[in-house]
Amino acid sequence: MSGRETMRAERIYDAVGTIDDKLIADAQSPKRARDYIRVRRQRRLSSLAVACVFCIFLTAVFNLPDLLRSEGPPKDAQNSSASSNTANGQNSLEQVLLYSAESVRVERIEAEHIDHFDGEAKIIWQTNEGTDYNVARITYKNELADITEALSQPSAQLSPDAADKVGVKVWISYGDGRVISPYLSPSAGNIGYAQLFEYTAEVEPSEKLTDIITDLIK
Amino acid sequence: MEDYQIVNLYWERSESAISETDTKYGRMLTGISSSLVSTKEDAEECVSDTYLAAWNAMPSDRPVYLGAYLSKIVRRLSIDRFRAQSSQKRGGAGMFCEELCECIPSRSSVEGEYDERQLSDSINRYLYSLDEEKRYVFVRRYFYSDPIESIALSLGVSSGKIKTLLFRVRAGLKKHLEREGVIV
Numbered sequence: 428m429s430g431r432e433t434m435r436a437e438r439i440y441d442a443v444g445t446i447d448d449k450l451i452a453d454a455q456s457p458k459r460a461r462d463y464i465r466v467r468r469q470r471r472l473s474s475l476a477v478a479c480v481f482c483i484f485l486t487a488v489f490n491l492p493d494l495l496r497s498e499g500p501p502k503d504a505q506n507s508s509a510s511s512n513t514a515n516g517q518n519s520l521e522q523v524l525l526y527s528a529e530s531v532r533v534e535r536i537e538a539e540h541i542d543h544f545d546g547e548a549k550i551i552w553q554t555n556e557g558t559d560y561n562v563a564r565i566t567y568k569n570e571l572a573d574i575t576e577a578l579s580q581p582s583a584q585l586s587p588d589a590a591d592k593v594g595v596k597v598w599i600s601y602g603d604g605r606v607i608s609p610y611l612s613p614s615a616g617n618i619g620y621a622q623l624f625e626y627t628a629e630v631e632p633s634e635k636l637t638d639i640i641t642d643l644i645k
Numbered sequence: 646m647e648d649y650q651i652v653n654l655y656w657e658r659s660e661s662a663i664s665e666t667d668t669k670y671g672r673m674l675t676g677i678s679s680s681l682v683s684t685k686e687d688a689e690e691c692v693s694d695t696y697l698a699a700w701n702a703m704p705s706d707r708p709v710y711l712g713a714y715l716s717k718i719v720r721r722l723s724i725d726r727f728r729a730q731s732s733q734k735r736g737g738a739g740m741f742c743e744e745l746c747e748c749i750p751s752r753s754s755v756e757g758e759y760d761e762r763q764l765s766d767s768i769n770r771y772l773y774s775l776d777e778e779k780r781y782v783f784v785r786r787y788f789y790s791d792p793i794e795s796i797a798l799s800l801g802v803s804s805g806k807i808k809t810l811l812f813r814v815r816a817g818l819k820k821h822l823e824r825e826g827v828i829v
Contacts, residue, residue: 436746438764439818440738443745443787444720445765450772451713454784455673545777 520632521595524552527644535559543600543621552597563644570643577636578613590628598623609636648711655703663696670712674719680790681723681738695719748818771821783814
């Protein structure tokens with residue numbers, strides 16, 4: 428390396444010493460490194476799950492003629508788990524979230540590691556009895572757009588008794604500091620910035636929103 | 646103790662500010678300095694000088710991320726000490742500079758001139774454009790001066806993967822600096 432190149436490299440090296448404090452702080456904690464490992468393992472599991480589904484699909488396709496020839500399942504054996512929606516949207520979102528904590532798309536994270544400014548939208552929830560937070564990242568822009576539209580639509584008001592019985596706290600973090608809850612009417616007073624906040628549920632999440640979140644977490 | 650509490654001690658000119666800082670960040674700062682300077686004694690002196698610099702800078706400064714703030718100071722002091730002692734010695738800051746030589750943009754693609762602050766801003770923009778893992782690896786390697794093996798161990802991957810990742814990130818930084826017209 429020539430002397431001039433050495434000087435130039437030293438300038439870059441020195442400039443690295445003046446990068447944003449947040450970049451330095453983010454890389455400081457070894458816990459963050461373990462989060463990367465966990466996310467990477469979950470992505471591998473997701474890839475494995477996709478591969479398994481594809482294999483099952485191929486198997487079904489190649490065996491389709493045989494399946495068609497058979498009588499098929501009884502007509503009254505409806506798929507009872509096809510949709511978690513019930514007529515009462517209030518319970519269905521709660522049920523979806525309470526039973527989805529083991530999904531491969533869901534991470535369990537401590538509050539201090541949830542970054543509301545990383546540009547990544549996410550759904551965050553916590554059971555009333557729990558201490559950990561479950562996070563499912565909203566990967567695609569159209570998913571976020573659908574959720575935003577569903578949040579903007581008017582929802583039914585919850586009675587005080589029903590509001591007390593909601594067993595899970597839910598937030599949508601947009602990745603730019605905004606944090607909104609599907610259980611709160613979307614007003615400026617109900618939008619948090621860069622933190623998960625305590626609240627008492629006011630409104631019932633719409634069936635459309637529950638469907639979107641259900642599809643996203645599955 | 647939280648960072649803001651320690652910073653408050655500095656602002657209150659409390660004698661416990663330094664001891665609390667040393668308790669929380671002493672090991673990290675010593676680790677950064679040890680990677681850059683030749684001897685343990687030099688590293689200890691750099692860390693002590695860091696505490697003095699922080700004491701003199703606060704109040705007036707009120708850093709949000711105290712660890713990052715102190716890391717910058719100790720890194721700067723350690724590099725200066727290394728250069729003062731020897732710029733030819735293999736290892737320490739010289740080794741990292743040799744790797745970053747790959748990021749120097751080509752003369753033919755350069756437009757305009759940037760000062761030190763704008764170079765830093767450009768590198769900031771590049772780092773924010775990376776995903777978290779690449780950003781973590783770059784900052785651990787070139788700011789914290791971690792060995793490649795240590796970074797690989799913390800992420801649970803092979804050293805080869807870290808070397809490949811760093812190669813790509815450096816190549817990306819070179820293209821980024823060329824695109825932004827940085828003269829280095």
